[in-house]
Amino acid sequence: MTSLDSLVSWLRAFAASVEEQKDALTALDSAIGDADHGANMARGMAAVVAALDAQSFDSVGALFKKVGMTLVSTVGGASGPLYGTLFLRFGTSAGEVSELDPQALAKALRAGLEGVVARGRPEAGDKTMFDALSPALDALDAALSSGASLADALTAASRAADAGRDATVPMLARKGRASYLGERSVGHQDPGATSTALLVAAAARTLA
C-alpha cells in the first residue's frame, strides 16, 4: 500500500528534481519553445513544497486537490493547466482515502493522464508530455497485471517514460509553441516530456 507520507515524499522528490534540472529544462525549451519551462515548473513546485510544509492532509484527494490548484495558480503557461489538471484528476480518482493499493494508484495516474488529454488534446507522437506519460502508464499497467511488485512496476514505468522522452527527439511538434517551428522542431527533446519523465522517476524512487 502507498501511504499519504509516501505520496508527499513523491511530490517533494519531484520538486527537488525539477529544481536540480531547472536550467536543463529551460535550455531544452530555448531550442523549441520560449525558454521558461524550468523556471515555471520550479516556481510551481516550490509553491507545492511550501503548501506541504504549511499543512497536513487527511486524504489523498485533499492532498492532490491542493497540489493541482497550487500549480494552476503559480505556473502559468500551458504547463500550469496541464500539470494542475493531472494532479486534480489524480486526487478526484483517489478520493477520500489515506492510502492507495497499486491498482488504485495506477487508476489515479490514468485519470491524471485523461485530464491532460481533455485539457490539451494531445495525441501520441505530437511531441508533448503525453509521449512520456502514456507509455509509462501502459508499462505500469502491464507489469501490475502480470503480477509484478509495485517497485518493479514503477521501475518499468520510469524506464518507459525515459524511452518516451528520448523518442520525442526525432518527432515533429504538433502542439504548443514548438509546433510553430515545423520541421525545425525535429532533433530536439521535448521539455514537457522531460519534466514528466522526472515525475515518473520520482515515483519509482519513493512510492514502492
Add this chain to the structure above:
Amino acid sequence: MKKLINDPDSVVAEALRGMALAHPELRVDHENRIVFRGDAPVRGKVGLVSGGGSGHEPMHGGFVGPGMLDAACAGEVFTSPVPDQMVAATQGVDGGAGVLHIVKNYTGDVMNFEMAAELVETEVATVVVDDDVAVQDSLYTAGRRGVGTTVLLEKIVGAAAEQGRPLAEVADLARKVNDRGRSMGMALTSCTVPAAGQPTFDLPEDEMEIGIGIHGEPGRRRVPLAPAREIAEMLVEPVLSDLDFTSAPVICFVNGMGASPLLELYLMYGEVAALLEKAGVRVARSLVGPYITSLDMAGCSVTLLRADDDLLALWDAPVRTPGLRWGA
C-alpha cells in the same frame, strides 16, 4: 545581460509598481497583477479583459483605459497569466453587461482563460486572435499565433463597448476584426528573457529570421540579411496572398519588436506603403511604433486590417490609455 533591472525574478512586479505611479488614473492590483481602468466596473458596459505574458509592453496593460480595455492581466515574462488573475479581472470589470475575454492564440493563454471562464458566474464571451500568416499548416500546429491584429482589435472593440453595444455584438465584432486581420513578423536579433540571462537564440550578424512570433521563438526560416525594401517584400507578400485587401479601406500597422528605433520603423512603413500602392491596396489609416513587442528584440511586423466604415469610425473614436491616446 545588460538590463535596467534589480532582480530578474521581480521584473514584472516592479514594472507594475512603476506603472501605477506613472498612471494614477489606472488602478493596479499588485497581488493579482492586474491593471484596471480607474473607474471599473463601468455600469451597463461590456467589460473587456485581456492579458498574456509580460514582455510585450505596451500590450496589454498599456491599453487599459476609456475606449480600450477595462483590465489586463500580466503573466510572468512570456508566460500566460493564471486563471486566478483572469477570474479577479473578470469580476472586477463586470458592470452587469457581461465580459469579453480577448485571448491571443497560444496554448497556455487559451487553456488558462478557458479554466477562468469555467470558474466565474459572469457571462463571458471569448475571442481568440490568430492572425499570424507565418504559421501555415494549421492542421499540424497549435494554429496561427495571435500577434499585431490584437492591438487593432482591442482599440476597435474597446470603442464599440464604450458606445454601449451589447456583449453578443461586441463579441461578433471582435471575431470580424480577427477574421480580417493578417500579420507577418521578422527579427534582426534575439531577445533576452531576464530570468534566462542570455539570448533565446543565436542570430549571426549577417542573418535574420523571417516569420517569428513575439516570444523569441525562432521563425520559419533564416535568411541572409537584406535591405529594408526586400524585407518589406518578405513581410507584405505573404500577407497579401493570404487575404484580399484590394477592395476595402485598410488599416496598416508597422510594429516595432522592441529594440528597433522609430527611424527604422518609419523607413519600413515607407517601403510597405509603396508595395501596397503597387498592389492596389488603399491605406485609410496607419499606426507605426512599438505596440506589441518582444522585450529587446530588434525587428518589426506588418499587420493589415481590411476595414469598413464602421471599423474606421471605431478606430477614430476617442481613446485614453498609456499606449494609445487620441481624441480624448
